[in-house]
Amino acid sequence: MTGPLNVNEVIDGRYQIKSYIDKGGMQYVYKANDLILKRLIALKTPQNPSAEKRFNRSAIVAAKVNHPNVAKTLDYFEIDNRQYLIEELIEGGDLEKIILQKVKYVDPYLVAKIFHYLAKGVAASHHVGVIHRDLKPTNVMVLSGLHVNSIKITDFGIAKMAEEELVEAIEDGEATISKSRTVVGALPYMAPEVISTPREVSFPADIWSLGAMMFELLTGNKPFGTGLIVIHKIIEAIPPEFPSFITNKAQFSYLSKKLIELILSCLQKDAATRPTADQLVEHCGTLCYPTTERYVGTVKEIRYNSWGFISNDEPDVFFNLDSVYGENPVNGSNVWFSKFPGDPNWRAHPVVCLK
């Protein structure tokens, strides 16, 4: 186990720790059993004084948001000088762990679905005046792993209310506390105004982050790259280029083009010209995407460089190379796919190579 808590420890006479899940820069996350309501929950507790400072506030802000695409805040309390946040448990993992580390890029069908869900979650948050300010892949939870049954936004650690003044006043030497946290992970998704005029940050900053994340899912690249130079590239906000594989297959090109349009609208330098979360939800609603389950299998054979079979638990699934998004698989490649009834074999579409 990692962090301050041990397996089987009971917190507040109610939450029994079952296992350690993970930690980010700010908090430890555990899986625990709610002994009263008899269900599993996620228990979060801060890692350090700088996290403690915001913990209570972030719980209050997060609790305002009530939506299936936002991890629900269930409880908050302090015992013996330690703060605890109880949150809906999401079994699966975050977008980084579950998707970005497993595939190079995601086909437009699933990107559209994730985009739609995320936009809904962000819209719900914006409706109650909450700006998340830290949307990035590790703060987006994915239900049931590669099946991606749903998406939930979490970690309102630095969220703020729109009307609230940004007063994070410098106390003596306190700036130094911030070193407990880095922005290495958040920088690629930061809106230009977050970098250059942080006091003016409002709802559109979340929209930018959404666009940046969707760019990465669709292309496998961060829209403005990585490293220090990113700061300047984001401030300039020259629209990023989309690699050609995204649109060069008939099966994907229509949806891809729609997504590119939406993504670019989110990545406008001028915050006022970005769509609102509600508009995004509406746009995403007009995109047609299948919500079929995803499977993982291995390519068994490819014939005439045009079609082949994927084996997984069930009978082999037929696929055509036209259904492959991005790089083509070879014999033995592990792939991620959806499948549709067919005779004699089911047909896979789309197919994406696993890393």
Place this chain on the structure above:
Amino acid sequence: MHSKQLVFDFHVNIMTLAPYQQNLYNWFMRKATNSAVRRVAELPIAIATDIGLVRPENQDRSAILRIQLTANRSSIVVVLCDGMGGMSDGAECACLAIATFLSSCIQNVNLPLQKRLVSAVTNANDLVFAKYNGRGGATLSAFIADSQDGILGINVGDSRIYSIENNKLSQITVDDTILGQLGQTNENIHGQNELLQYVGMGQGIDPHVIAFPKDSPLPNILLTSDGIHFLDKQTMELVIKHSPDTAIAVRRLIELAKWCGGHDNASGIIATNLSSLLIPRLNANLGDIEVWDAFGEVQLVSFQPPCLTGFKNERKMEIKAPIENKPKPTRKRTPPNQDLLHKKTIALEKKNSKKDEKNQAETKKSIPQLQIDFDAN
């Protein structure tokens, strides 16, 4: 076979660094007092560190390394690392970063300065990342004064290097924070002061090579962790101006930081008379490798000066027990067989080149009778 003990439990090829790196790591990890300041032997350098008033442990590590390569060539490395508090194991990360950085500077002493510094940071970054996967790290500010190659610095993160001229401080590093990169001043809004890069982040690290002012005389140099430099710059200048010597100046800076809240670990190094660092010493033992931190010193004796043996070749080395808090240590070699508890002599097996064999033959003459031989591969 003994080499097994020196290998870390992660899969990076650190064998070439292992002999110094592991020993230095252990040394930096030793238990220390909450506060220390010292002058460094006969060098015009003062080094100090303090846990502060709030933190449970000191995650800063700083040190001075001197390698005497030949009668007229020495290389001095001054380095400060600030472990990232709150991230995993800040102190361990700082120790791993500084130990790897220094051992790499020893191993690569023959590379041109810029390459030497960049590869030392790269090695440190790789190792910390291999162990902590980006979840822990350290800042690093350092410079090398090499009697043959001159002076050059390097920086990652928000620890700083200042030049001191006429009691005026000029920061010659740029903080790796959004504020630093945009050249703005203090604004404590989330995101603005957080690190954009650190040793241990893995991919994407882009260390800044720092050219030093070439004025003559060379300026004095101050290295600080943010536990000191959150102080107002003018105040720091006044403290330095009114201190009778450098050791008192760093100690006062630290005391002042504590009077102002002591929120963080604070460390500082002041080096004066840089030109003297570039002059070879006459009374030096060839192959001496000495390391000082605020608490004490350690001596690694390389029987073959690194410049002769190169990167992976035969080397004998001896680790002396740290001589705690002695301002002027005697650098006398302990004869073999004495003080065995405190001393390990390690020899790396040769590679199969003729030159190596020759080196080994030469080395055999000078090594103590008692040694632990181990296979570097």
